[in-house]
Amino acid sequence: MTQFKPACPLPAATGETVLLAHGGGGKLTRQLIENLFLPVFGCAALEARHDGARLQVNGARVAFSTDSYVVRPLVFPGGNIGDLAVNGTVNDLAMCGARPLYLSAGFILEEGLPMVTLRTVVASMRQCAERANVDLVTGDTKVVDRGKGDGIFINTAGIGIVETALEIEPASVRPGDSVVVSGSLGAHGVAILSVREGLEFESFIASDTAPLWEPVDALLQAGIELHCLRDLTRGGLSSALNEIAGAAGVGVTIDEASVPVSEPVRGACEILGLDPLYVANEGRFAAFLPAREAERSVERLRQFPICAGAACVGRVEADHAGTVSLNSRIGGRRVLDMLSGEQLPRIC
Amino acid sequence: MKFVDEYRDSEAAARLSRSIRQRTLRPWTLMEVCGGQTHTIVKSGLQDLLPPEISLVHGPGCPVCVTPLELIDKAIGIASFPATIFCSFGDMIRVPGSSKSLLEAKAAGADVRVVYSPLDALRLARLNPAREVVFFAVGFETTAPANAMAVWQAEREGIRNFSILVAHVLVPPAMEAILGSENCRINAFLAAGHVCTVMGYEEYVPISRRWRVPIVVTGFEPLDLLEGIDMAVAQLEDGRSEVENQYSRAVRREGNRHAQQRIAEVFEVSHRKWRGIGEIPSGGLRLRDRFRDFDAEVKFPTEAAPVEEAKECISGLVLQGIRKPRDCPAFGTRCTPETPLGAPMVSSEGACAAYYHYRKA
Incomplete structure (x- = not known):
């Protein structure tokens, strides 16, 4: 008969080097921000923990945001790194409730990059800028040695103007939303x-x-009292909801069955062992708004082709503050945690 | 979505839940063998649908969790050789070895790649003839056929720069080891459905007879598990101990004979050390002598220093269903997915990870 001697390993040394997951939008990213960046750079605008900073400049309310884009492959089904670089910053501004106006673009190019790739990316950026009605007004280019980059890295920054009187930020989220x-x-x-x-x-x-400015603007024009907006990029819906729950000090509950996921994406996620609630989006957002306006908001959003799948997925509650919970399809209830590390394909 | 939604239907779940409640007269402890099943249970909140008399304990079926520390250290050692490409399934790369994980080895410059299939690793070997490609062959009977196939194919094509680091384990010996433990309090097993798609379930009949324990081959969707529990409870309340097949849409009694033949051609049964549990007689597989050239342990002889395992982590007890993750004083405090003390906290099939990520609201 086998004798069991239960045992387990010594703790691994962690925290002394940067890991990929520090940029994954999940817990390690949050730790990096909270433990390293905020103590050094902390100021009121940063402490708001929004997608961009909302600032007062000579009486005008301005939103300012920046983002860097490192994606492999550079061109993928439905777009390329240029689309992401423009849309991403436009969306960060839109999430502040700001009409995007001006962008900057900084390119870090790797020696040997085919010029045709760069042309494709730049053409996409122009198209996206036109679609979002923003001007690309300043820029910079650097080239690094072959092997020191990954084709193209792009940084964009953007300025937008806040025309609504609403305070669209985590602190405005209320139980009952x-x-x-x-x-x-x-x-x-x-x-x-x-x-x-x-x-x-x-x-x-x-x-x-x-x-995403157009649908956000449509909600504002319809007089909907938006409390907070968040785009669902790295870390997906679950990370965004956890961030808001934490920042606003409220609980969020979602119903698994009401979360919109297309059949092909669900199928792919089933096969790959991924959870669509954690998968990144680049043209989706979550809106926190009064319950009485939920139905009208969904209807208004669905008039835009990119928002055809809009749906009300949950509500804000006063209890279980700081956490997100999920009602499962079969009627169970559990916590919906933040992504920890990168989502990885599993064994079987 | 077809073939998914049917097995997550809330009305059907409520019906099965009622059936289990009606049947259950006495307290029973059931072990689901596979970590994939554990995750479904915790992720779907399935415990909420069971009567308080039914206690589910979680089995050792997490290949990543039972891979010995020395082998992970060895994997990291091999990955750190300059000319190697070290390939692994995704969930292995976060598991801590004695000093670091494969992910941290990657951050330090090792060429570690996540692949979906050992055949992808074989393709990398074809494409990079000047480099040694090593695949971490982890898993139960489920992954054994594909790993056997990769080696068999490499031999046939004469691909010499390909090898596998074998960490294969087998389910039935582990179940017997658990039943033989004096702390065992398991009344019935939900056997791992995917293991049985390969192996069938004839080999469970002697176990069920010898230990008088019901064994229900069970699938991985919420309704599969509810139905498996319902069948197991029915046996327990009737005083029966049989092998039954809930997962009949995927599992046949005899399993997949072709896959079994390929496994037997490439591998042979051997004693294996299970992390946290100890050596289990006939508890795993190793490459047959004919395939020695594809054995990474032969190709990269390294000194495997015996590694001290820490006292605080109770993963050995968790893997045998003796303790639950929440019984561990380090759970969620000193041990989290970011700072794991043991493998069950990082593996996507680990019980501790399931409890941590999907804890009760």
């Missing part, structure tokens, strides 16, 4: 993975990259 998601989730992450890992699916899954 509804959580509306602007469209079906997970397409971007799955599109990237499908080309990165050379996986082919029966149906074509294209990235959802898109500018």
Whole structure:
């Protein structure tokens, strides 16, 4: 008969080097921000923990945001790094309730990059800028030695103007609010993975990259009292909800069955062992708004093709503050945690 | 979505839940063998649908969790050789070795790649003839056929720069070891459905007879598990101990004979050390002598220093269903997915990770 001697390993040394997951949008990213960046750079605008800073400049209310784009492959189904660079910053401004006006673009190019790739990316950036009605007004280019970059890295920064009187920020979220998601989730992450890992699916899954100011503006014009907006990029819906729950000191509950995910994305996630609630999107947001306006908001959003899948997925509560919980399809209830580390494919 | 939604239907779940409640007269402890099942249970909040008499304990079926520390250290050692490409399934790369994980080895410059199949690793070997490609062959009977196939194919094509680091373990010997432990309090098993798609379930019949324990081959969707529990409780309340197959849409009695033949051609049964549990007689697989050239342990002989395992982590007890993750004083405090003390906290099939990520609201 086997004798059991239960035992376990010594703790691994962690924290002394940067890991990929520090940029993954999950817990390690949050730790990096809270333990390293905020203590050094902390100021009122940063402490608001929003997608961008909302500032007062000579009486005008301005939003300012920046983001860097490092994606492999540079071109993927439904877009390329240029689309992400423009839409991403436009969306960060839109999430502050600001009309995006001006962008900057900084390019870090790797020696040997085919000029045709750069042309494709730049042409996409122009198209996206036109679609989002922003001007690209300043820029910079650097070239690094071959092997020291990954083709193209792009940084964009953007300025927008806040025309609404609403304070669209985590602190405005109230118990009783509804959580509306602007469209079906997970397409971007799955599109990237499908080309990165050379996986082919029966149906074509294209990235959802898109500018989001138009639908946000439509909600504002319809007089909907938006409390907070958050785009559902790295870490997906679950990370965004956890961030808001933490920042606003409220609980959030979502119903698994009401979260919109398209059939092809669900299928791909089932096969790959990924959870669509954690997969990145580049053209989706969550809106926190009074419950009485949820239905009207969903209807208004669905008039935009990129928001065709909009749905009310949950609500804000006073209890279980700081956490997100999920009612499962079969009627169980559990915590919906933040992504920890990168989502990785599993063994079997 | 077809073939998924049917197995997550809330009305059907409520029906099965009622059936289990009606049947259950006495307290029973059931072990689901596979970590994938544990995750479904915790992720779908399935405990909420069971009567308080039914206690589910979580089995050792997490291949990543039972891979010995020395082998992970060895993997990191091999990955750190300059000309190697070290390939692994995703969930192995976060598991801590004695000083670091494969992920941290990657951050330090090792070429560690996540693949979906050992055949992807074989393709990398074809494409990079000047480099040694090593695949971490982890898993139960489920992954054994594909790993056997990769080695078999490498031999057939004469690909010499490919090898596998074998950490294969087998389910039935582990179940017997758990039943033989004096702390065992398990009344019935939900056997791992995917293991049985390969191996069938004839080999469970003698176990069920010898230990008088019901064994229900069970799938991985919420309704599969509810139905498996319902079948197991029915046996227990009737005083029966049989092998039954809940997962009949995927599992046949005899399993997949072709896959079994390929496994037997490439591997042979051997004693294996299970992390946290100890050596289990006939508890795993190793490469047959004919395939020695594809054995990474032969190709990269390294000194495997015996590694001290820490006292604080109770993963050995968790893997045998003796304790639950929440019984561990380090759970969620000193041991989290970011700073794991043991493998069950990082693996996507680990019980501690399931409890941590999907804890009760």
